[in-house]
Amino acid sequence: MFITDLVRRGKSIGAVPTMGALHAGHAELIRRAAIENDVAIVTVYPNKIQFKPGVNYDFNLEEDIAFALRAGASAVISSNDTEMFPSGYRTFVSQGDYQIRLDGPHGFLKEAVTGCIRWICYTRPTRSYFGLKDIGQALLVRRAVADLLLDCEVRLVPTVRSKNGVPISSRLRRFNHSELDELSCLYTALNHLRKEIARGASCVKDLIESARSLITLRQFELEFLRIVGADSFEDQDKIELPFIIIGAVRAHGLRVFDNIFVPDRATLLDGPPDVWVDLPER
Incomplete structure (x- = not known):
């Protein structure tokens, strides 16, 4: 397996978990992962558990792969609902009521953090990169990694903004x-x-x-x-x-x-x- 071989050879891995539809904000995450590690891995999967039923996330995998490679990624890994959350899946990262304090009861921070932790467990990164645009997810993932004793450094990357101040999203x-x-x-x-x-x-x-x-x-x-x-x-x-x-x-x-x-x-x-x-x- 690609990742197992990287770990065996002692290569540092920088992981950038994404839901696809990559943009300049993701490019900054990928760029830093590539500079600070031997290998930069980008994952592309619209995390179905953090969407309301019936919501479809619009992205183009081929375009995202090309974008990630141009930004400096060494590899792009994609997945699907059956692989990520098969029938009977029931384990979620619980952090009390923290997930509703920032976005309210209709937010999906618990599901977002769960998806990120699963990708960290899969890619086994030395460092994983999260943008401060999604501040709740970034800080809760960092807390979960520390609490679960995962051997991964969570790197918080500044927000990428257009020159009128609006964050790229x-x-x-x-x-x-x-x-x-x-x-x-x-x-x-x-x-x-x-x-x-x-x-x-x-x-x-x-x-x-x-x-x-x-x-x-x-x-x-x-x-x-x-x-x-x-x-x-x-x-x-x-x-x-x-x-x-x-x-x-x-x-x-x-x-x-x-x-x-x-x-x-x-x-x-x-x-x-x-x-x-x-x-x-x-």
């Missing part, structure tokens, strides 16, 4: 430039909160109220704007490091999230080390 690939420009006000509000906190503001209620005034949506609806502890995912009353500034907008029947992860004072003062790219051509 597969769920936004059908949005036009006008819609993306409108969504950019969410990042503006999040970054405003970071700057105000850096200046010394600490009352979360007042901070959120000031940031809401910066969000002007015509086609979409703001669901929430929150500041939560990075360890607990619980809302903060007074600012304490580390924390996450997070917001969600409902657009075209989708929940669109954005966040700024503030793990330390340097990030608070200077901002996160996001990667900035041009908007994709339409």
Whole structure:
């Protein structure tokens, strides 16, 4: 087996689990995995357990394979529902109620973390790469790896954003430039909160109220704007490091999230080390 042989020969493996529909955000994960390891493995599988029944995830495997190889992948591994979650499958990664603290009761963080842990067990990586755009998944996978004593380093990779501030995301690939420009006000509000906190503001209620005034949506609806502890995912009353500034907008029947992860004072003062790219051509 390919992976067994890599491990036997002592090769370091960088794994990038994806659901397909690869984009510039995935390219940054793959690029770092290729630089920091002997072999970079990309997995492509739309994790069926984190979708509502009847939802089909739109991706093209051949295009994703070509994209991953151009970005620096050594190999691409794909799977299907029968292999990943056969009849009778019943083991999930449980982390109490943490999975609903960030996204609410209709989120699927538990299922997302379970899928990621299965891929880590399969690919046996030295390092596995997760983007901070999906902050809840990234931090809960890191916690699960530590709790389960898995021999893998979880690498958190900065968010890749278009130059108007909107994070690159597969769920936004059908949005036009006008819609993306409108969504950019969410990042503006999040970054405003970071700057105000850096200046010394600490009352979360007042901070959120000031940031809401910066969000002007015509086609979409703001669901929430929150500041939560990075360890607990619980809302903060007074600012304490580390924390996450997070917001969600409902657009075209989708929940669109954005966040700024503030793990330390340097990030608070200077901002996160996001990667900035041009908007994709339409």
